[in-house]
Amino acid sequence: MKQLLRSPLTLAIALVNASLATNAMAQNTPKSKPVLEEIVVTATKRETNLMDTPIAITVMTEEALVQQGIANVKDIDKLVPNMDITIDSSQSAPVISMRGVRSTNITELGDPAVGLHLDGIYSPRPQGAMALMFDVERVEAQRGPQGTLFGRNSTVGNINIITKRPDTQELAGSLGVELGNFNHRQVRGVINVPVTDTFALRGSFMVEERDSYLNGYYDPNQWDTRYLSEDIRNAPLYTGAEEDKSLIQRARWWDGGADGVQELVKADEADFYNNSDQYSFRLAGQWEPSEDFSWYVAYEHFQDDSAGSADTIDCDKAALRVRTDEDGNYLDASGNISATPVPGSDGCERIYGPGADSYTVNVSVPGEQDLNIQNVRSNLRWDFSDSMAFVYNAGWAKQTRTQMSDQDRGITDWDMSIFFREATFVSHSHELQLQSTDAGPLQWVTGLFFFEENNDMQGGWMNSMASADYWNQSDRTLASQAAFAQGTYDITERLHLTAGYRYTRDTKEDVGGHNMSCNDSNPNLLEPELNGNACFPSWDREAFNSLPQDYFWNKGIYTSVTNNDIKGEWDYHNYRLGLDYDLSDDTMIFAYVANGTKSGGIGDVVVQYEQDPITTEYPLDENGERIVKKRWGNTYEPEEVITYETGVKTDLLDNSLRLSATVFYSDYSDMQVATSKPLFVTYSFERDGETGEETGEISADPFTVFQTDNIGKAEIKGVEIEFDWALTENDRLNGYVSYLDTKIVSDFYQQWTHATVDLFEIEHADSVDPENTALTTNLKGNELPSSPKYSLNINYSHTFDLHRGATLVPWVNVSWKDKSYYSIFNSEKHEDLFASETPDAFSDTRESVTNVNLGIKYTAASDNWSLEAFCNNATDETEFYWGGGGDGVIKGPVSMPRFYGIRANYRF
Structure with missing residues (x-):
């Protein structure tokens, strides 16, 4: 313990000494510097001064969010130390990492590592972070670990969005308009109406539309063209250069593409992937019949009708690839044999054609998304005595998602897509609190928490040439109950002790859920006259494309593969013990130890039956039941982080400089890792790769499930320094510097799943063979994903005072993040395992990135209107948020290119 805390304590003492010395110097300087305004936060379930709160916390105002062009939670990561947010395009959801800890299971089975709260009320689904943020007071x-007070899945942190409340004092409102490139249009509006002296209403809304920033094409040469319009399906034959013809032929390898290769059709940017078409509104009421009672109720509605997100190719890594012919000879960019490898001969232009870059994408399935989120939030507070208050927070949320997206994007020979069909998640929560309100030496809060979520998840995966899978999970439930208490006692006037405890019991259950399959060996249960009584017309493109667009959306055509009835129950304990000491009226030091817990969970149940490999029949036992050979799908346990942290918060230079610094060490155990896990389940006849006809050979087919396991321990340590400095009355400088070191410290054996075919140069069947021990790798010593070692964020603004009180404020923001990894495999540390001559082309390294935002804002002398010009990503950096490997390339969601425009705001 002494060794763990020696370095943090040394740094804390040094920071304290520096602050005292600076304060002493400030005593001898004229008090001409401006004073920073006080910031009030609710991180301890009560209102406290940010600089008196012994927690590492970053606060963002609505003005700062609008200035940086931030419209939802997924874009705030550059403003928060040691926070990183990536995107999973297949689920339209962010993956939030804080201090190196994250959760990649964002399905209805998973739980986030960073809790998201709206007005203090827990939001369970990660898609909720995509909802528009508008009319907010602040974001904390x-x-x-925030487990004692905020509970569910606040393992390493918590994000709380606090909206603005109705005001009974005045009728007021505002209207803002933003216009930018990519045909960007955004409108925000607010109206506050005092109905009586004790009751007020507040309405607000935000609408955003923007064209896609991708260079998108529809490709009628791919296998599945059912979703394309007739003019695209009947596009004219390709008439371009013969040497470029092969770029399209690769999508028609089944017939050689010699005749009938069609032109690609440029997509309309307005409704293509990575566009924006969303709106949200909120209606809130606040009733305050007396100083001792208040009741706030809000209804919020969010709708996203965009095309969703599409992964694109990392062309910098693709340019490292080497092209070969069927005999293994190296080829140059023109296809001629070369004596040596030619990097770049098989890059993006070889896949998508001349001029292709990381924003180019070809699809045969247009993107479709219908994401609807509704929330009702209620906060009631009653100060029923001079020393205590009762608080009741209640929330109800419903999320419904219909989605369809192309998953291969013309990169692979196989045509794949994913869909969700009115997947519905309904949750409600209740939290009852008692709080102390007097000025005594003990300040405390205690309460009860109840949460329940009911999920109906309908969706599927299409392998358009061979089969389809359907996920029918109509009754997956989560229930959580907790009791908590936390108090701070003034041991002396300057020394304060904080202790907190929370007991939680979670239950997760699946009733009647199934994973289902549709292939050419399954009967068509709905329309047996179709496809020769088979569910799926494998290798018959004409028959496949004659099927209705919604054919595979009907679960009645599928045959059950798994029975997912399963239940898991866990209880766990969270604690916090801390001390803080006021060195002076302006400086506080603090230290604490606390743990955080991410709930355990359940997995899909997969059963492998005994089967005769020749007859493919299943023998029966004495009861007439199939004999079970193996069963997968057990529950997994909670994971835990224990954190030791110490820090200092101080106001310097006559309160013109605000400095916060913290040093932490975290011990992370029972690590949950979610991966696609291959399992041998059935036998089938192999098919010829050219004709698709059965060869008579028997092979074991792997069945892949997305499964979470507890498999490791990690150590995490870091430093976070935040500052806010009013240099002069007209100059403001703020930001942060952070350091993060993560390492897996236990033996951590995992089957390799990142770009396996390409790195090991093996066939796909071998890459998903659960018995291929050559792919089992010990990842001990690897870094955790999304954990850049160093990061930096600096904001600077200068105010020019113009005639009669008008102002002109230019500002600039610079954000830099060190390199990190997309996955837990850290491929560059295991190059001795690979057969590839160009492992860097398939690396899971995420390069460092610098991002610059800037603008200039004019505010009228009356302060009721303003006009601002802005430019985000001014240096036009290309950043990938997720680096999935496979199909010969690294790919993932890509950042928006340089984005610029103007915004105007009027207040009354």
């Missing part, structure tokens, strides 16, 4: 990002 708390780092470190």
